[in-house]
Amino acid sequence: MTVEILAQQIIEFYEKLSSWEHAVVKDSELTPGQMHAIEIIGHEKSLRMKELAEKLGVTTGTLTVTVDKLERRGLLERRPHESDRRSYRVVLTEAGGKHFASHQEYHLQLTGEIAAVLSSEELEVFGRVLEKVVKQL
Template sequence: MKKDITSSNNSASRNLGRLILQLRRLERQPQTFGGAGSVTPSEIHTIEAIGCEGSVLMSELAARLGVTKGAVSQLVVRLEAKQLVKRTSYPHDSRGILISLTDKGKEAYVAHEEVHVRFYDQLRSQLSEQEVETFDRCIEKLNDFLQQN
């Protein structure tokens, strides 16, 4: 009995390791989203964190992404060069900087959302509704666990 549990744990550990390697591989590959041209995963996740509606303070964007203001500033410079975001002064505090998506950035945002929709459509075509719900709960728990560590 103990051998079966150890074997199962080893298999789960290998599968998780393979998943992490696949995610790392995907995180290094730029993709094209709409008319935005080549966009890195960190850039598209920044666009996603800004959101399609309104603006976000640079400090709030750093908090949403869980990175430093300096790291966000570098990302924003790259996204500005690609004409995907724009900066404006915060009207209530001259030290604050608002970041918002340009029309081209909004197009990339929508195209990225469509990738997620297609992923779940493919998932639903291969799994039962109960399996999809279980998958969602497992991903949520894994995210919670990783945020704690």
């Protein structure tokens, strides 16, 4: 397989995954960026604003706008950091946790659909390859 073919496959996979994500998020009345923030916080439980911005690949200024909107909707809240008075942690509210749980179910369904077309050996290799690629990025 050539790098050009692999590049095209990665682009096609990204486009399909992105399209799927937009379709799923559309029903939640959130933007994909807002849902991604909820998703990261849901997995991490609590993050400093700076940590969340890094995970999302945005500036803290951009993140502040997203967090403000999600906070107004009652989906997350800022809490003062325990040991750093200048810092805040963001956590999901109960309503935010419900959005996270619902979205996580969609992810598990999609993963199940992907896994269904792979043999157990292919699934094992796929998991190892994804882990290696994610570490590289």
